[in-house]
Amino acid sequence: MLQDEKTNECFWLEVENSQKLEIIKASQVKLKRKVDLKSKLRYDNEADESEAVSDHESENIMEGIREDIREDVRKGIREDVRKEISEKIREGIRNEIRDEIREEMYEICKEIRKEICKELRREIRKIREARNTSDRSLVVQNRTPFKLSSSKILAQNLHS
Numbered sequence: 001m002l003q004d005e006k007t008n009e010c011f012w013l014e015v016e017n018s019q020k021l022e023i024i025k026a027s028q029v030k031l032k033r034k035v036d037l038k039s040k041l042r043y044d045n046e047a048d049e050s051e052a053v054s055d056h057e058s059e060n061i062m063e064g065i066r067e068d069i070r071e072d073v074r075k076g077i078r079e080d081v082r083k084e085i086s087e088k089i090r091e092g093i094r095n096e097i098r099d100e101i102r103e104e105m106y107e108i109c110k111e112i113r114k115e116i117c118k119e120l121r122r123e124i125r126k127i128r129e130a131r132n133t134s135d136r137s138l139v140v141q142n143r144t145p146f147k148l149s150s151s152k153i154l155a156q157n158l159h160s
Contacts, residue, residue, distance in 0.1 A: 027072040031065055 038061060 024073070027069045027076075030072060031069050034068060035061075035065055 042061075
């Protein structure tokens, strides 16, 4: 379990064995370089002083190396955790924005449909009013011949 220093939250890190090996190998290479450098510096210092390194000093060097390895591994793991968490946060934000856009588009489409329906209703009303007006004029025109008296209609039928 690692603790994030900024947020003081604890995270469980699941690292695959292959990733662990890569981290460890990389740390070992770094440490080997550090050991080689420290050994060279120590040898130079010891050559000047003509003294052998005591067991206690060797143990301190090894403990320092171990601590460096541990710290490098911790840093690598922390960085991996931060990257993973950042990606999850970004993905969550993307999904949230996508959902908000969908909702907004739905509302816009709803408003557009509403406006289209209003326009269609107005057009239908106009068409019906126009029909009713023309139907009335036809009714008036059709009534005119029937206003003739029944005797005149009979006379017209007889002549034909």
